[in-house]
Amino acid sequence: MPPTLMNLKILLPFRVFADKTGVSRVVAETPEGSFGLLPRRLDCVASLAPGILIYESETEGEICVAVDKGSLVKTGSDVLISVRNAIAGTDLGQLHEAVEREFLDLNEREQSVRSVMARMESGFISRLAEFHHE
Numbered sequence: 001m002p003p004t005l006m007n008l009k010i011l012l013p014f015r016v017f018a019d020k021t022g023v024s025r026v027v028a029e030t031p032e033g034s035f036g037l038l039p040r041r042l043d044c045v046a047s048l049a050p051g052i053l054i055y056e057s058e059t060e061g062e063i064c065v066a067v068d069k070g071s072l073v074k075t076g077s078d079v080l081i082s083v084r085n086a087i088a089g090t091d092l093g094q095l096h097e098a099v100e101r102e103f104l105d106l107n108e109r110e111q112s113v114r115s116v117m118a119r120m121e122s123g124f125i126s127r128l129a130e131f132h133h134e
Contacts, residue, residue, distance in 0.1 A: 004039040004077055008055055011082045020057055026079055027054040028072055046072045050099050066095040
């Protein structure tokens with residue numbers, strides 16, 4: 001019986017980053033650590049952390065992609081990865097630096113913006129409550 005291979009699709013919010021067939025394995029990073037997918041693995045869902053995604057196909061060999069946080073869904077032979085941003089490259093060191101520079105820095109800025117927005121919202125709600133009581 002020939003080995004079953006997977007179909008991998010990496011989606012960004014605004015386009016399809018990669019659509020690959022004949023994928024023999026996928027290694028992804030979650031907040032709890034890295035894990036691998038083989039074609040006969042049971043279906044699963046995982047939250048992805050910013051890091052390096054590795055997949056291997058018969059035609060291209062091992063490919064590394066820096067991905068931002070997102071989600072992974074495996075159903076049958078299909079693996080669907082949805083992330084906010086992705087960067088392809090050949091040098092693993094440069095990809096790791098890109099993850100630290102682009103994705104982790106963005107998360108810190110997002111947290112700062114969310115904090116400011118929460119303070120603005122709470123101020124607005126308290127002023128609205130004062131206005132309502134008058």
